[in-house]
Amino acid sequence: MMIKRSEVEKYQKKTVEFLSQAGIVLTEEESRNIEIAEFGLGEVETQGLQLVTYINTDRYCAKELVLFARQTCPEHLHPPVNGEPGKMETFRCRWGKVWLYVEGEATEKIQAVLPRGSEEYYTVFHEIELNPGKQYTIPPNTRHWFQAGDEGAIVSEFSSTSRDEYDIFTDPRIERIPKIIEDTNS
Amino acid sequence: MMIKRSEVEKYQKKTVEFLSQAGIVLTEEESRNIEIAEFGLGEVETQGLQLVTYINTDRYCAKELVLFARQTCPEHLHPPVNGEPGKMETFRCRWGKVWLYVEGEATEKIQAVLPRGSEEYYTVFHEIELNPGKQYTIPPNTRHWFQAGDEGAIVSEFSSTSRDEYDIFTDPRIERIPKIIEDTNS
Numbered sequence: 242m243m244i245k246r247s248e249v250e251k252y253q254k255k256t257v258e259f260l261s262q263a264g265i266v267l268t269e270e271e272s273r274n275i276e277i278a279e280f281g282l283g284e285v286e287t288q289g290l291q292l293v294t295y296i297n298t299d300r301y302c303a304k305e306l307v308l309f310a311r312q313t314c315p316e317h318l319h320p321p322v323n324g325e326p327g328k329m330e331t332f333r334c335r336w337g338k339v340w341l342y343v344e345g346e347a348t349e350k351i352q353a354v355l356p357r358g359s360e361e362y363y364t365v366f367h368e369i370e371l372n373p374g375k376q377y378t379i380p381p382n383t384r385h386w387f388q389a390g391d392e393g394a395i396v397s398e399f400s401s402t403s404r405d406e407y408d409i410f411t412d413p414r415i416e417r418i419p420k421i422i423e424d425t426n427s
Numbered sequence: 428m429m430i431k432r433s434e435v436e437k438y439q440k441k442t443v444e445f446l447s448q449a450g451i452v453l454t455e456e457e458s459r460n461i462e463i464a465e466f467g468l469g470e471v472e473t474q475g476l477q478l479v480t481y482i483n484t485d486r487y488c489a490k491e492l493v494l495f496a497r498q499t500c501p502e503h504l505h506p507p508v509n510g511e512p513g514k515m516e517t518f519r520c521r522w523g524k525v526w527l528y529v530e531g532e533a534t535e536k537i538q539a540v541l542p543r544g545s546e547e548y549y550t551v552f553h554e555i556e557l558n559p560g561k562q563y564t565i566p567p568n569t570r571h572w573f574q575a576g577d578e579g580a581i582v583s584e585f586s587s588t589s590r591d592e593y594d595i596f597t598d599p600r601i602e603r604i605p606k607i608i609e610d611t612n613s
Contacts, residue, residue: 264450266560296517296585301487303585331482374452399489
């Protein structure tokens with residue numbers, strides 16, 4: 242599964258507009274480099290995520306995560322890498338609403354809707370609802386997934402160094418690093 | 428020099444309003460814990476800074492810095508601590524304008540105005556102007572100071588672990604950790 246260049250650009254534009262209405266400004270270069278994570282599943286509007294990486298050093302990382310309405314980031318964890326503990330991350334909701342699910346006692350009736358056809362790859366159901374100003378820190382090596390509410394969400398992620406290529410997803414079909422194919426004239 | 432509880436509360440309220448008009452929401456608890464850094468100089472509106480610490484772990488830190496019109500954070504650096512390199516920090520302007528000064532070739536005509544009576548404690552003059560969406564990363568152990576423009580500024584700070592008590596200020600009169608005195612009935 243892959244994503245077309247024209248689709249990437251469409252979602253990049255939508256992400257810039259989304260951030261803009263919340264008062265978050267990007268440079269031209271940042272706008273061009275917005276990452277559209279489609280996880281190799283070919284259904285980016287259901288299971289997908291838009292990311293702006295502000296800074297990623299060997300000591301810390303900061304990103305803006307954008308989720309459109311009911312978009313879901315699939316379940317994954319950040320394992321130890323080269324003897325360092327896995328990535329630790331703080332999610333701070335800036336706009337909209339997001340439901341975050343982590344390991345722990347399952348919430349009886351969760352508010353997110355599991356992506357159809359992928360239900361078996363969601364296994365942790367301890368729900369944390371994040372509204373603007375609310376934040377939660379996910380320990381290293383802990384399975385988690387999240388879904389935006391009906392209006393979408395903007396989440397600031399503060400974390401240790403990001404090494405996305407080591408992320409372990411519950412769904413074995415997922416490829417974290419996107420393959421973008423250039424549009425052909427047809 | 429110290430700051431009165433009633434003054435702290437006045438600046439905390441002003442900070443909440445400042446963030447609010449830029450669409451940045453705090454919890455009640457965060458609002459109560461806004462740090463008013465007055466540096467022991469007794470002139471917080473000239474040399475001072477308001478800080479919201481979202482998270483500070485042994486791996487990373489994230490804060491929102493608020494500067495009122497022309498307010499200045501005095502020159503300092505972050506030295507190595509316990510064998511670790513000093514704090515490294517990325518300043519991202521969210522709202523308003525801030526001039527950041529770091530080591531390096533001095534800018535011929537800087538836009539900031541040196542706080543009167545403290546001129547001798549400002550020694551680095553390489554100017555970086557940050558407007559919304561623009562950011563700059565300050566290496567560890569590097570002297571820097573910053574001043575907001577005429578409307579003030581909101582700056583997101585992404586960094587390695589924050590250990591403010593080790594900061595080294597150029598001005599020997601400065602005490603980083605504030606002493607707050609309770610108001611007495613009089």
